[in-house]
Amino acid sequence: QSVLTQPPSASGTPGQRVTISCSGSSSNIGSNYVYWYQQLPGTAPKLLIYRNNQRPSGVPDRFSGSKSGTSASLAISGLRSEDEADYYCAAWDDSLYVFGTGTKVTVL
Amino acid sequence: EVQLVESGGGLIQPGGSLRLSCAASGFTVSSNYMSWVRQAPGKGLEWVSVIYSGGSTYYADSVKGRFTISRDNSKNTLYLQMNSLRAEDTAVYYCARDLGDSSGYLDWGQGTLVTVSS
Numbered sequence: 001q002s003v004l005t006q007p008p009s010a011s012g013t014p015g016q017r018v019t020i021s022c023s024g025s026s027s028n029i030g031s032n033y034v035y036w037y038q039q040l041p042g043t044a045p046k047l048l049i050y051r052n053n054q055r056p057s058g059v060p061d062r063f064s065g066s067k068s069g070t071s072a073s074l075a076i077s078g079l080r081s082e083d084e085a086d087y088y089c090a091a092w093d094d095s096l097y098v099f100g101t102g103t104k105v106t107v108l
Numbered sequence: 109e110v111q112l113v114e115s116g117g118g119l120i121q122p123g124g125s126l127r128l129s130c131a132a133s134g135f136t137v138s139s140n141y142m143s144w145v146r147q148a149p150g151k152g153l154e155w156v157s158v159i160y161s162g163g164s165t166y167y168a169d170s171v172k173g174r175f176t177i178s179r180d181n182s183k184n185t186l187y188l189q190m191n192s193l194r195a196e197d198t199a200v201y202y203c204a205r206d207l208g209d210s211s212g213y214l215d216w217g218q219g220t221l222v223t224v225s226s
Contacts, residue, residue, distance in 0.1 A: 035212040037153070044202055044219055045145075045153060050212035088153050090212075095166040097143065097155040 003028060004089050004100035011106040012079045020103045022072045022089035028098055034072040035090045036065055037099075045088065049074065081107050110134035110215045112203050117220030124193050124224075130186040130203030130217055138181045141206035143213065144188045146199035146222075156201070157188065161208055171197075193224045 005023045012018040024030065036049035047056050049065035052072065062083075064075045072091075076083055084107045089100035116128040128144070144156040157167045157177040165177050176189040186203050200221050204213040 033210050037213070039153075044216040045213070046216075047212045047214050050214075051210055056211075056214060086152075090153075090155075095158075095164075096168060097158065099145075099153040099155060102152040 003093065003098050004091065006087075006089060006100040006103045008101070009104045009106065011108055012076075013108045014079055014081065016079045017075060017077045018079055018083075018105060019076075020074045020087055020089075020105070022074070022100050024070050024072070024091060024098075026070055028070075028091040028093035029067065029072055030070040032092045034065065034067050036063075036074045037088045037090065039086045039088065041085070048087075076105070079107055083107060110205070112205065112215055112217035114201065114203055114217040114220040117201065117222045119223045119225065120193055121226050122194060122224055125189070125191045126193065126222060128188040128190065128201055128203075128220060128222070130188075132184050132186065132205070135205065136181075137179050137184050137186055141208045142177075142179065142186045143204050143206065144177060144186075145202045145204055145213070145216075146197075147202070147219075148196070148199040151199075154199070158206075159186070190222070193222075195224050198222060198224045 033051045037045040038048045039045045052067040053065045087103045111133045113131045143158040159165045159177045174192045178187045200219040202219045203217045205215040
C-alpha cells in the first residue's frame, strides 16, 4: 500500500508546463530525499530526479524537482509528446522504500 | 556497461515457490544496494526488498516471512526466493541497483513476469 499520494493524472499541450505533486509524511519525505521515476509503456522505470532536485546524466533540464516539508513536486516544462508516461515519486521510510501512487501524464 | 538481466519467472500455482535471478555485469553486486521492485498488471510500482552492501536485508510488509533476498558474490547475481506464493504476488519483478549514496535506483533490469494462478 503506497504511503505517498499523487494525483492519478495530469495533462498539457506541447510546450506547456505540467506539475505533479507527491504528498507524504514526516517519516518519509519529511526526513529523507525524494526521487522521481518515469515509466514509458512496456518499459522499466527510469530515474529522473534524485536527492530532491538532482538530475542524472542525460535527463533533460526540462525536468525539475523540489521538496517542501512533507511534500514534493516534479515539474515538466516545455512538454513534449515523448513525455507521455507514468511518473512515480519515491522516498525511504525508515529502512523501507516507498513509491507514490503514480501519475499518468498525457500530452494533448 | 552496466546490465541487469532477470530470469526465473513463470506460471506457478498458489502456495508454490519460485526463485528469481538477476545477473549483473559492469559492476559488483556486493558493493551496491540491490533491490527487487514489482509491478502488478496495470498497477503501480511496489518496492519488495533490499540487500545492502553490508548484507543487511529488509522487506515490504506484504512479503515479509515469505520472500528472501540474497546474492552470490562469485556469480555476481542477486536472487529472490519466493515461497507461499499468492495470487496477489502476480507481477513483473524488476531488480534495481542503488549506489548507496542516495543517488536512487539508477539501473534496472528488463523485468521477469511471475504469474500465480491455478
